[in-house]
Amino acid sequence: MVALPAALLAIALGANEASISDVASSHAESPISGMFSFSLGGYTPQVDSEPGLTAQPYSQAFGTKSMLLFEAEWDRELWQQFGSLALGVSAGYGEVYGKGLFAANDATSSDNTALKVVPLKLLGTYNFNVLARRYGIPLVPFAKGGIVWELYQITNGSGDTATANGESGQGARWGWEGDVGLSLLLDWFDPTLAKNFDIDVGVNHTYFFAEWRYMSSVRNNPFASPTGIYLKDGYWTFGLALEY
Amino acid sequence: MFAMHGKRWAWAVGALLALAAPRAFAQTVSVGSGGNTFGPSQCDDSSWGGAAGHVDTTIPIQYTAQIPTTGTIIGTPTQQMFATESACPAVDTTNNSITVPDDAITLVQPGTQITSTNTTTVSTLKVSQLAAPSGGCATPQDSVWNVCYFEFFQTQTFGGITTTTTNGSLFTSLALTYDSLPPGAPDLTSVEPGDSHLSISFDPPSDSDIASFQVLVAPVTTTQAAPIAHVTPSTASSTGTSGSGSDSGSSGSTGSGSDSGSTGSTGSTGSTGASISSSSSSSSSGSSSGTTGVTGFTPYPCNPNAQVVATFGPGVTSGIIPDSSTLVNGTTYSVQVRAIDQANNVGACSNAVEGTPQVIDDFWRLYKSAGGSGDGGCTTAGGAAGLLGLLGVALTLGGRIRKSRRKDGR
DSSP, X not given: OOHHHHHHHXXXXXXXHHHHHHHHHHSOOOOOOEEEEEEEEXXXXXXXXXXXXXXXXXXXXXXXXXXXXXXXXXXXXXXXXXXXXXXXXXXXXXXXXXXXXXXXXXXEEEEEEEEEEEEEEEEXXXXXXXXXXXHOOOEEEEEEEEEEEEEEEEEOTTSXXXXXXXXXXXXXXXXXXXXXXXXXXXXXXXXXXXXXXHHHHOOOEEEEEEEEEEEEEEESSTTSOSOSSOOOEEEEEEEEEEEO | OHHHHHHHHHHHHHHHHHHHSOOOOOOEEEESSSOSEEOGGGOOGGGGTSOOOSOOOEEXXXXXXXXXXXXXXEEEXXXXXXXXXXXXXXXXXXXXXXXXXXXXXXXXXXXXXXXXXXXXXXXXXXXXHXXXXXXXXXXXXXXXXXXXXXXEEEXXXXXXXXXXXXXXXXXXXXXXXXXXXXXXXXXXXXXXXXXXXXXXXXXXXXXXXXXXXXXXXXXTTSOOOXXXXXXXXXXXXXXXXXXXXXOTTTTGGGOOSOOTTTTTOOTXXXXXXXXXXEEOOGGGGTTGGGGTTOTTOOOBOOOXXXXXXXXXXXXXXXXXXXXXXXXXXXXXXXXXXXXXXXXXXXXXXXXXXXXXXXXXXXXXHHHHHXXXXXXXXXXXXXXXXXXXXXXXXXXXXXXXXHHHHHHTTO
C-alpha cells in the first residue's frame, strides 16, 4: 500500500529518477490529507462597473491603483484517484489608499481614504496531478470554484469608518469565484530535499503556482440578484502551496 | 599519574592567583524612579533660601554595596557617595581613599560602614540642591551632576596567607541633569485642511531632549497676535518656514532683555507656498532679545486663546489634529506647535499658520453621491452567520469523509 505513492513520486520526478528511487526505496511517502497555500495578487475591485453609477468613485479616490491582496487557504483532500478533489476555506486581506476630494470643488485633498477588504471563501478544488505522478512532468493544472463572502471597510481622513448620510461605510458582499491555475512541483528540482521535508515535517509536495482568479462579490445576500458595492475582479495571483 | 597531579597543582595555583588579584565588584547606583533629568517645575528655591515655587522634588538614589562573598573580611567595609558637578575623582590606591571635590553634595558620609553583603540603601537628593550652585531654580542653566560612589574593604584568603583586595570602583555613569532651558520653537511648515480636522507638518527644533510636542489651536475670530500664514482649501502644501529652528533654549534665549535684536528678524517669512499668505507681526518682537546672534529666527508668542488639542511624541513631526473631538468645517483656526523637553520645560511657540477644515468626500461619500446602491453594515451579521454555517458544513463534510476512509482501511 505504501509502495504505490512512493513509486508514483519516483515516476513524477522522472528527471531525477535514480536519486528519488534510492530515497523512496528506503522511506515511503507519508499519506496526503490536505494542502496549505498562500498567495499575493493585484486586486482591483471593479466598483465603478456597478450599473447606474453617475460617476466613477473608485477612480476618483484611488485612480488606477490595485490593492495587494494576501490570501491563505487550507484544503482537505477528499478524493485522490485520478487527480485529487479538495474542499477548503480561505481568508485574505487587502487595502488600497487614496485621497478624498474637497466637496466644494472636487480638488484633491490631503485626507486619506481607504478601502479595506477581507475575502472569506469556501472553495472546491480539482488538482490534475496525473501528469506529475505518472509521467514525471512537474506541472499540475488545477481549477477551483466556490462561494465568497467579502467584508469591506471604507475609512475617512481620520482613519475612522466613513459615513454618508448616516450610513456606515462597512459591510459584506456575497459572491462566487472561479479560478484556473498551474502549479509547478518544486520537488522536481531537489527530490532528496523534498523527501526529507516529508520525513521531517510531513510535507509531501511543494508547489509554486500562478492562478487567474475571478471573484464576483456583488450581492447583498447570496440569493438576491446582483446589487450593492461591486467588489468583483479578475486578477492574477501567485503563491506557494504545501501538500501534506 | 604525574601529569594529572601536575594539572591539579596548576588549577590550585590559578585559583590562588585569581583570589589574590584585585577584583572589581558590581556595585550599582541608580535613580530610584523616574528619569535622570529635572527642571524648574520640580524645583523650589525656598529650600535654599530663595523664593518658593513648586514642590521640591526628592530624587531617590538607590545604591547596592557589594562586598566579596569569598574569603574572610578583615575589618569593616566602608563606603562613600556624593554628587558633584566635577568629574568623579580618581582613587588614591596607596591610602585607599578619594578626595572629595569642594562642590560635592554628600549622599553617604565617608567611612559609613557596610553592614552586610549586597546592602541596598536609598539616599536622597533635592532638585533644588542641583540648581542652587548656579543661582537657583529659575536661573537658566543646564548643569550635569555625577553621582560618585566609593567602596573599600579588605579580605583574607587561605589560612596564613593574607591578601588585601582594594575595590575602588567609581561610578560616573549616573548623571543627573538640572535643565531649566526650554527647547527651541518648531517651525510649522504646513497646515492642510481636512474634514473636521487639520493635517499639520513641522520641523522640530534641534534640541536632543524633547519629550513631546503640543499642538495649540484657536479659532481665528479671536484676537490674533502671532504672524499668520493662511491656507485655503485645495492648497497642496504649505512650505512656509520661520527660519533655522535653532535651539533658543540652549543659548540664545538668555539675552539681557534689550530689544535690539528683534526688528531685523525675518524668521516668519517663508510664504513660498502657492496660496499661503504670510505676514510678520510686530508683536513678535516684544521679548525677543534672545534672538541676538541667531540669524533668521523670531520667537512667536503663543496665542493666549489657544488650546492644546493634540500631543505628538518625540520624533513625530506630522499628523492629524485634534486627537479627539472635531473641528468645525468652515471655521478658520490658527495653529501653533511648541516643544516640551524631558525636564518639562515648555518651549516657545512656532509660527502660526491658519487652516480651515472643509467637507471632504471620501471614497464612501463619492460612491454614495454617485448613486451607489451598496448599503452599510446591516448585512454583516446575517452574512457572518451564513458563512459560519458554510464553514461548519465544510468541516463536517471533511471529517465524515475522513472517518469513512478510516473505516475502509484507506
